Amino acid sequence: ETGVTQSPTHLIKTRGQQVTLRCSSQSGHNTVSWYQQALGQGPQFIFQYYREEENGRGNFPPRFSGLQFPNYSSELNVNALELDDSALYLCASSPGGYEQFFGPGTRLTVL
Amino acid sequence: KQEVTQIPAALSVPEGENLVLNCSFTDSAIYNLQWFRQDPGKGLTSLLLIQSSQREQTSGRLNASLDKSSGRSTLYIAASQPGDSATYLCAVHSQAGTALIFGKGTTLSVSS
Numbered sequence: 001e002t003g004v005t006q007s008p009t010h011l012i013k014t015r016g017q018q019v020t021l022r023c024s025s026q027s028g029h030n031t032v033s034w035y036q037q038a039l040g041q042g043p044q045f046i047f048q049y050y051r052e053e054e055n056g057r058g059n060f061p062p063r064f065s066g067l068q069f070p071n072y073s074s075e076l077n078v079n080a081l082e083l084d085d086s087a088l089y090l091c092a093s094s095p096g097g098y099e100q101f102f103g104p105g106t107r108l109t110v111l
Numbered sequence: 112k113q114e115v116t117q118i119p120a121a122l123s124v125p126e127g128e129n130l131v132l133n134c135s136f137t138d139s140a141i142y143n144l145q146w147f148r149q150d151p152g153k154g155l156t157s158l159l160l161i162q163s164s165q166r167e168q169t170s171g172r173l174n175a176s177l178d179k180s181s182g183r184s185t186l187y188i189a190a191s192q193p194g195d196s197a198t199y200l201c202a203v204h205s206q207a208g209t210a211l212i213f214g215k216g217t218t219l220s221v222s223s
Contacts, residue, residue, distance in 0.1 A: 042200055042213030056209045102155040
């Protein structure tokens with residue numbers, strides 16, 4: 001059974017650019033959540049998707065958007081990148097909202 | 112608003128010691144609580160999940176307890192090893208299917 005995978009592993013962008021991060025959920029998991037983890041902090045909830053619909057959102061501006069596809073994989077899009085967007089972005093999948101299983105993360109650096 | 116606090120922020124112990132990591136939360140109406148391990152720059156590995164109706168969970172050398180009424184959980188690590196060195200994060204689900212709320216973690220260093 002394949003776990004949660006994320007791509008790319010690392011990414012460097014400049015301020016004002018747009019970025020797309022990808023996540024493949026664990027087999028059989030229909031719920032995907034995205035988190036942002038700044039250095040030295042705990043992860044902060046961005047949003048969650050359940051069966052292709054947004055199912056909850058944290059305190060992040062609209063320039064953070066997402067998609068979930070029929071195979072339950074997901075994308076996180078961030079427009080107009082700011083320096084403070086530099087962080088580890090984590091994707092987690094779960095079989096309907098219970099225990100969450102995290103991927104290895106994507107390290108985004110904004111210069 | 113649910114807030115999760117972990118104490119201490121960092122801990123250094125010699126190999127073989129038993130240790131306790133603490134987690135407290137402000138709203139006792141939780142659905143479940145999860146403990147994670149994170150190695151530097153890596154993703155999160157789930158260690159233990161405790162449902163709100165449970166008092167504790169055990170996996171190998173790890174034991175996690177939950178006291179909802181006092182808003183506390185502890186993670187007990189027996190006979191610590193250098194390979195246990197990592198950051199340990201506590202997170203609560205306030206309602207099924209929504210966000211995990213995390214503490215900032217406790218960074219553990221076990222010396223040989």
